Amino acid sequence: MCPFVDIEQITDASIDEYVECPVDSKLLNAKFQSLDYDNCENVLYQREERQKNHRQLLKQQFARWVVMCFIGIFTAIIACSIDIAIHRLSTVKYSLLKSYFDETMKTSYLFIPVLLWIAWNSGFVLIAAILVAYGEPVAAGSGIPQIKCFLNGVMIPHVVRLFTLFCKVVGVVLSVVGGLAIGKEGPMIHSGAVVAAGISQGRSSTFRRDFKIFTYFRTDTEKRDFVSGGAAAGVSAAFGAPVGGVLFSLEEGASFWNQALTWRIFFASMMSTFTLNMIQSYIHGVPWQLSYPGLLNFGQFSDISYTGAEIPIYLVMAVVGGLLGALFNHINLKLCIFRKRHIRTPLGQVLEAVLVAAMTAVAAFLLIYFVEDCQALGKDPIVHPLQMYCLDGQYSSMAAIWFQTPEQSVKSLFHDPPDSYRPLTVALFGIVYFLLATWTYGLSVPSGLFIPCLLTGAAWGRLIGISVRGVFPDAEWANPGKFALVGAAAQLGGVVRMTISLTVILIEATGSISFGFPIMIVLMVAKWVGDLFNEGLYDIHVKLAGVPILPWEPPHLTSNIMASEVMSHPVTTFDMNETVGHVVNVLKKDLHEGFPVVDHINPAPNQPGRSTFGLLRGTITRSQLIVLLKNKAFTDPTTGIRGSNRLTLDHFREIYPRFPKIEQIHITEREKACVINLVPYMNPAPYTVFDNTSLPRIFKLFRGLGLRHLVVVDKNNEVIGIVTRKDLARYRFESHKGSKGLEELQMSFN
Structure with missing residues (x-):
């Protein structure tokens, strides 16, 4: 058995032995209090129940639907605001960097755009880290582990406050624009939960405003149900996957469920997708076309069919995804233990985030500088093509991956023509981005985990696709983009260990139900392989915090304990x-x-x-x-x-x-x-x-x-x-x- 170790007393001699122990050997933190999801049926409760009439009951039922409707609408509005801010700031960033690179290539003063790149990343991440470290620490990360604990019945201080939402939204915009290896989709789940908690209570504790509405929902039980709906609405807004949102809230979040709640949560998810779709359609100049259901758009796959001969390749990729996912979680665990030992002050947390932002810019530049992969313009619909040392009419494919948001890079690896990247390009990018993502998750900034995993998996998945295409050059099914999708699913499944909800999310995001079976098999195998070594990353972070969360089933070998x-x-x-x-x-x-x-x-x-x-x-x-x-x-x-x-x-x-x-x-x-x-x-x-x-x-x-x-x-x-x-x-x-x-x-x- 793994020996009991106090995380605050780990020595250099015992650190290696400690991190090899199961994550659940951590201390339980007594500061976490429980929520009470069992109604107290005292004299006051019975007196109020006797005074209720049919009209009041209908009013409360109607109010539940109204609240769920507003949860979906406001979650979508926040998602659109995040997306617009990131898009416009990123356009300014990459346009500015491109102009400086193009100008300095003539004089060989490349240190000027590099320093500008570092300064841009560091400045934006500095503000995001200050908001979290000095403002609201619970806004760090994706927020999914915290919401999971809240729905399980553990009171996480400040987790659903309005100021937490402000730090989350502003922080994730600045962090993504600051170039960190993160995504904006994961924090949307936390944002939706905060929106749900605020609307359902009819008050703002942060601003000390009470609107005197929905007072009958001010109990732990009612609040929990609405937060479940907010989490689902966040998934729906992020991926355009309302069914996946409901399943995510059921599989990964909610501990208590009933049939009526399922229908209301699905309604909130649909309202979130519809509202975001409508707003995005207007923004893109195609009103009511409704072709933008989520923040993350995988694009339409022209050929997503598969044959039986491909299944063994997908199974091998699933094993690779499970192994890489377990490695990702292990490295991140060690880094988090290091942070707990040495980076405890807000100043240290801010400086670490700035350091990671600067190193991300340096790593990206070094890859662009040393990897020569020139492609003809017109093959890749890149917005900011960087020529670097390529000939006229060509651009650097390595720069193409870095000079856009991570979501756009995922889409590029899925849909770019087969010869858009050399094997060395995607291999080096995948390795570097994998390491940056493991370092980034856990910083004191809002950060999503989905996109880094998808992008890393898409990189090594496309590498496998290029290899398969080299072996079977005439095979129609040897499409590197399709293998990039499988690799993305395997990597994400190997890290977070979700199956049902993640399968549906990816099916809805890709718009192809016919490819659902390979995705499901890949996620299941990746989960099984990863579970042989450690737990999912969300569970690891829950246990690192010492939260007394209760799993679905009682522990084995406890029937003799009275x-x-x-x-x-x-x-x-x-x-x-x-x-x-x-x-x-x-x-x-x-x-x-x-x-x-x-x-x-x-x-x-x-x-x-x-x-x-x-x-x-x-x-x-x-x-x-x-x-x-x-x-x-x-x-x-x-x-x-x-x-x-x-x-x-x-x-x-x-x-x-x-x-x-x-x-x-x-x-x-x-x-x-x-x-x-x-x-x-x-x-x-x-x-x-x-x-x-x-x-x-x-x-x-x-x-x-x-x-x-x-x-x-x-x-x-x-x-x-x-x-x-x-x-x-x-x-x-x-x-x-x-x-x-x-x-x-x-x-x-x-």
């Missing part, structure tokens, strides 16, 4: 009538988020060793207690005067989700003697298990019902412990280098 071994013990409990002073003291000293409400919480004098904590009556959360204290919902025992009027669920929705801390609640000494009746506010029928319940059964309850706490009771219904998400997440089944077994992780409180 609730009495898993639960937290002793348990902090409250009586049904508690003094304000005691509640305040407990909330200040105890960091737990949920507490059982019991009868007779003190053991009898003749039972000093009693291990139970009273007869269970219900449970109450920290946030509920905070609201009670904030609204003075207690009674003076001497006068019988209540501190406030009767509370309703609106009092809790009013400050959701930013509940104040206990230190922010002002309680006088006189008020501390008052009494709170917890009965109307507690959950009177919480889920419970006996102490001999197995871990897999507990796991299924948590995973299927979205629980935050599970009380453990004895045969007399007396509380003996409590199980939380972290208690379950610390058990993981390891499979590494032939060694398999169950490991219990440690908890970090840093």
Whole structure:
């Protein structure tokens, strides 16, 4: 088994041994709290439900569809804004660089355009890194791991705030224009999730504006469903794949699903695609032609058919994709560990991002300078052809790949004529871009992973296509562009390890369902091969952060572990009538988020060793207690005067989700003697298990019902412990280098 290692205490001597261990040997971070996807059916909830009529129910159902519609529309508008900004800034960038290169080639002062290239990249990336490192760190990366954790039931601070969206959108534009090996498609999933969270709550916590609409959606459960729709709308806007968006949200994101939610999410995805298509058609001067369904346009493949003889070649490419994907993830893991050890300050993170931007420009120039691959103008529809040392009427094919956005480069490798690139050109480009992409993902800038993987895979896939065409020069099926598509799918599948959703996304993006079977087979084999060595990159980054995420199934070899071994013990409990002073003291000293409400919480004098904590009556959360204290919902025992009027669920929705801390609640000494009746506010029928319940059964309850706490009771219904998400997440089944077994992780409180 892999030994337990604290990532903050890794030495130079142990780093190699450490990174060879499974990624899930990391610490679990205790700072992550859980979301509660189980409705608290207390007296207030039951009172509100009894007052509802048929008209109110129809209004809420209609509001769900309206919110999903707006989620799709606004996500598409953001996607269009990102695309327009990147296109126009990139046009200025490459036009300027081309003019300087063309001018200095006559004088051999090539250092001038190179320095300009470095300065451009570094300047734009500098701003993007500052926005993330000093503004909102959670805006870094694609955001997919964070959204995956949120939908799984883990509260990620600031992940769906409006300021996070601002840093994400502006940062990804600057990062792409800054030449980093990233794409804009991945961050669209995070952007759609933020849009969904904001619209569905009818308020902006960032600007402290409450529009007093959709207040009945201010619960963790409702918010989760809308965020699922936002993630799907983001995929749909990025790739023009509404069905793929729904499947992505199901396969990679949402942990809880139902049939009605599927239809609403599909509606949001379709609205996103339609809106983006309509806007893009107007921008391109062909109103209502509706031929621009997504940001990433693979173009139309003239010959995408295949024969049975090609399948073995595709299987070999799938194996290559799985191996390269595992290598990509392994290198990126080492780099992320290095960052955690040495690049901890915001200044260091900004400087690293600027360094990568500068090195990207240097690497691109060196490839353009040393690789001589001249092609005749007119073969490749490049917008900014760079002549370099080629003859008149020719351009550098290596420069053609670099002097455009990564999305355009993917399209070029798919559709350029067979003789547009020499084998050495695509081979060197693929190697360099692979290394740059592994270095780039994980920087403190917004960055998508899809395009770097597609572009890297398209490069080595086209190389294989060129080789196959050399062996079978007369074969109609030996089209390098088709092999580039297969390589792109294999590389992406080997890195992210998605199958169903990714297959549908690529089918919708290419517009060819007939080629769906080879794509599916390639993705499946690439995933299987990659899984032999490590996990998908998103899962790696989730575990690097120590997030207590729960997988789909309970860990193997846990059926003999009982609730009495898993639960937290002793348990902090409250009586049904508690003094304000005691509640305040407990909330200040105890960091737990949920507490059982019991009868007779003190053991009898003749039972000093009693291990139970009273007869269970219900449970109450920290946030509920905070609201009670904030609204003075207690009674003076001497006068019988209540501190406030009767509370309703609106009092809790009013400050959701930013509940104040206990230190922010002002309680006088006189008020501390008052009494709170917890009965109307507690959950009177919480889920419970006996102490001999197995871990897999507990796991299924948590995973299927979205629980935050599970009380453990004895045969007399007396509380003996409590199980939380972290208690379950610390058990993981390891499979590494032939060694398999169950490991219990440690908890970090840093």
